[in-house]
Amino acid sequence: MLANRKLILAHFWLAFGVFGIALTLGAWQMFIRSPIGTWLSNPELYYRSLTAHGTVMGYVFPTLVAMGFGYAISESALEQRLVGVRWAWTGFWLIVAGSITAVIPIALGRASVLYTFYPPLIGNVFYYLGVVLVVVGSWIWVALMAINLRVWRKAHPGAPVPLAMFANVAGSYLWAWTAVGAALELLLQIIPVAAGLKATIDAGLARVFFSWTLHAIVYFWLMPTYIAYYTIVPRAIGGRVYSDSMARISFILFLVVAMPIGMHHTFADPMVGAGFKFIHSAFTALVALPTLLTVFTICASVEIAARLRGGRGMFGWMKALPWDNPMMLALAFSFVMLGFGGAGGLINMSYQLDASIHNTQWITGHFHLIFGGAIVIMYFAIAYDLWPHLTGRELIDIRLIRTQLWLWFIGMIITTFPWHWVGILGMPRRMAYFDFGDPAIAPQALSVAFSAIGGFILLASGIMFIVVLARGMRAPQTDAGPYRFAVAVHQATTVPVALNTHALWVALMIALTLTNYGYPILNLALGGGTSVPAVYVGAQ
Amino acid sequence: MSAEDTHGSAEVAARVERRWATVAVIIIVMMALLAAFAGIHRATMPQPRVETTDPSRIHLSGEFVESNLGSVLEANGNVTVRAIGQQYSFTPACIVVPADTPITMRATSADVVHGILIQGTNINTMLVPGYISEQLMRFTRTGDYLMPCQEFCSFGHEGMWGKVKVIDKTEFADRAKGGGRLNCVGQ
Numbered sequence: 241m242l243a244n245r246k247l248i249l250a251h252f253w254l255a256f257g258v259f260g261i262a263l264t265l266g267a268w269q270m271f272i273r274s275p276i277g278t279w280l281s282n283p284e285l286y287y288r289s290l291t292a293h294g295t296v297m298g299y300v301f302p303t304l305v306a307m308g309f310g311y312a313i314s315e316s317a318l319e320q321r322l323v324g325v326r327w328a329w330t331g332f333w334l335i336v337a338g339s340i341t342a343v344i345p346i347a348l349g350r351a352s353v354l355y356t357f358y359p360p361l362i363g364n365v366f367y368y369l370g371v372v373l374v375v376v377g378s379w380i381w382v383a384l385m386a387i388n389l390r391v392w393r394k395a396h397p398g399a400p401v402p403l404a405m406f407a408n409v410a411g412s413y414l415w416a417w418t419a420v421g422a423a424l425e426l427l428l429q430i431i432p433v434a435a436g437l438k439a440t441i442d443a444g445l446a447r448v449f450f451s452w453t454l455h456a457i458v459y460f461w462l463m464p465t466y467i468a469y470y471t472i473v474p475r476a477i478g479g480r481v482y483s484d485s486m487a488r489i490s491f492i493l494f495l496v497v498a499m500p501i502g503m504h505h506t507f508a509d510p511m512v513g514a515g516f517k518f519i520h521s522a523f524t525a526l527v528a529l530p531t532l533l534t535v536f537t538i539c540a541s542v543e544i545a546a547r548l549r550g551g552r553g554m555f556g557w558m559k560a561l562p563w564d565n566p567m568m569l570a571l572a573f574s575f576v577m578l579g580f581g582g583a584g585g586l587i588n589m590s591y592q593l594d595a596s597i598h599n600t601q602w603i604t605g606h607f608h609l610i611f612g613g614a615i616v617i618m619y620f621a622i623a624y625d626l627w628p629h630l631t632g633r634e635l636i637d638i639r640l641i642r643t644q645l646w647l648w649f650i651g652m653i654i655t656t657f658p659w660h661w662v663g664i665l666g667m668p669r670r671m672a673y674f675d676f677g678d679p680a681i682a683p684q685a686l687s688v689a690f691s692a693i694g695g696f697i698l699l700a701s702g703i704m705f706i707v708v709l710a711r712g713m714r715a716p717q718t719d720a721g722p723y724r725f726a727v728a729v730h731q732a733t734t735v736p737v738a739l740n741t742h743a744l745w746v747a748l749m750i751a752l753t754l755t756n757y758g759y760p761i762l763n764l765a766l767g768g769g770t771s772v773p774a775v776y777v778g779a780q
Numbered sequence: 781m782s783a784e785d786t787h788g789s790a791e792v793a794a795r796v797e798r799r800w801a802t803v804a805v806i807i808i809v810m811m812a813l814l815a816a817f818a819g820i821h822r823a824t825m826p827q828p829r830v831e832t833t834d835p836s837r838i839h840l841s842g843e844f845v846e847s848n849l850g851s852v853l854e855a856n857g858n859v860t861v862r863a864i865g866q867q868y869s870f871t872p873a874c875i876v877v878p879a880d881t882p883i884t885m886r887a888t889s890a891d892v893v894h895g896i897l898i899q900g901t902n903i904n905t906m907l908v909p910g911y912i913s914e915q916l917m918r919f920t921r922t923g924d925y926l927m928p929c930q931e932f933c934s935f936g937h938e939g940m941w942g943k944v945k946v947i948d949k950t951e952f953a954d955r956a957k958g959g960g961r962l963n964c965v966g967q
Contacts, residue, residue, distance in 0.1 A: 286938075442910065508826065510830065510911035513828060598904045670931070670932040671937060673938040730793070767832070773835075777935075
């Protein structure tokens with residue numbers, strides 16, 4: 241039973257509200273730099289918008305979804321009232337305060353440094369302080385998840401932790417540790433310079449710190465989606481989880497190997513040697529393992545649902561699936577986008593292939609397909625699934641929900657496929673303007689125009705999503721009953737300690753980070769002589 | 781369903797799962813081995829060494845002073861290109877190189893983070909102030925290539941486009957006879 245519905249709803253509404261704003265900005269950006277837009281005489285407006293879009297979509301939106309979903313999991317999976325509700329509200333208000341603190345300098349054009357910061361470009365200090373407040377707010381959530389699990393364990397000694405909560409706590413630990421890289425960069429390097437206490441900064445060291453956060457943050461965004469794959473989808477379509485222990489192993493693998501791999505973002509950088517680049521590349525290959533395991537387990541779980549519904553044959557069972565069920569639809573779309581996005585990701589992380597697409601539009605296409613596509617479409621599904629339990633009212637617009645999911649999928653494909661293509665042609669990312677009159681750039685014009693149209697389809701879908709949720713607040717009342725998670729075919733009565741606790745895996749995560757990052761960071765930090773003068777944005 | 785059936789089906793499930801996990805691990809190990817093989821054979825790999833430079837002094841002395849920027853034909857027939865990126869242009873803005881010749885490009889940034897990408901090739905590197913980027917390259921076709929900056933470097937980023945002109949080997953050798961550093965700015 242969900243006792244703190246208001247808390248969870250507040251997180252979701254803020255998340256989807258800021259998502260709507262950032263989505264609108266994103267569609268405008270697609271349009272203004274495409275050949276169907278008119279030339280933007282002031283490119284600075286584009287980078288202002290891009291900074292807002294990235295900051296919201298990267299830091300605020302997914303964090304709030306993970307937090308709201310995490311509180312819902314804690315209360316429903318553990319069947320225990322949330323401990324520390326006041327702290328949870330404190331975390332929420334810190335995020336509100338942080339977002340407002342960050343958005344003001346962005347709106348004034350004083351922090352157009354993009355969400356990746358990349359010094360020696362330095363923006364207004366309040367932008368960075370705002371981001372820090374958001375992260376601190378989310379760390380309260382991390383602590384609360386750990387505390388709630390501990391309280392439950394005391395009351396249920398030795399019992400298997402419900403899978404949803406086990407994964408949720410793993411995701412929270414992953415976030416706590418991955419945020420440390422950017423936190424070090426902000427607190428030790430950027431904020432002292434932005435506040436005027438220092439005038440120089442080591443750009444190479446900053447990029448290494450940021451890579452620590454930059455990759456594992458993606459797996460933090462992914463966690464709610466994977467939790468939904470394992471613990472919501474099978475229940476929603478009338479099936480069972482194929483294997484409880486494989487699910488736990490997947491989440492543990494994410495926790496351990498998502499972290500020490502971020503330097504595959506710096507393959508083209510001059511401040512890291514080839515050895516560590518190769519190590520990080522190999523570890524990145526390893527992170528494909530939990531996804532491959534998940535694809536197997538979820539497909540098997542879906543097949544179980546189909547066979548329980550009378551499906552037959554080698555592939556004929558697919559026809560027996562409940563395709564009109566929004567959760568089934570969302571899962572199928574999510575898997576298609578995960579497949580394409582994952583294949584692209586294998587190219588990005590390859591020690592050699594990366595050079596052909598590094599920092600091109602391919603990269604933007606890639607992470608929009610994976611995050612905006614495969615991950616966010618499951619955020620929608622999670623919201624639809626939870627909403628009746630949060631509002632006590634039924635979601636009546638099932639057709640609109642299906643249309644919304646279809647449009648998001650189609651829009652994402654139309655946006656990202658041409659985006660990948662122009663990337664292969666060598667179109668650089670993060671540009672406010674392209675001279676499509678140049679004969680060398682003209683062949684990319686049509687693809688960019690398609691992407692922009694896809695952006696507006698996504699915007700339409702996003703508006704529908706918010707309409708469905710808003711109408712759901714006023715629908716007839718219903719008793720949705722307790723919120724339940726999927727059960728496994730062979731539900732575990734005992735689970736090995738290693739698959740029931742996190743301590744060992746957190747220790748391994750920290751140890752691997754230290755071995756893979758310790759030497760490069762110390763080398764750069766102690767090397768000296770590479771600090772360069774800061775370049776203040778908006779000062780010119 | 782009896783207890784034995786349940787046990788039996790659990791075994792089957794675990795066996796299928798193990799088989800898939802094995803396939804997944806083999807795929808991953810193969811990928812890592814392929815990358816190692818190609819890297820060791822230097823078919824292609826990221827920049828191996830770290831070199832530093834002081835960006836506040838690069839215009840005064842050393843490798844990246846203005847008179848040393850451009851392309852130079854080395855005694856062994858190879859070509860070295862030196863370039864810098866600064867908000868919002870490359871120097872030289874047009875790089876001239878010969879076809880079918882091993883070329884080493886050495887570049888750095890004078891201010892913020894930039895990037896060099898030569899369209900239609902795999903040449904792609906970051907320029908981080910304080911560090912020297914080195915890329916080995918070889919062009920098989922003559923012609924003009926666009927060379928945009930690929931990393932956001934503040935409000936003029938969208939206007940930071942350079943050019944690479946690949947010319948015939950003998951033509952390049954002729955032009956190199958006069959000595960100095962070659963470029964194709966204004967040509």
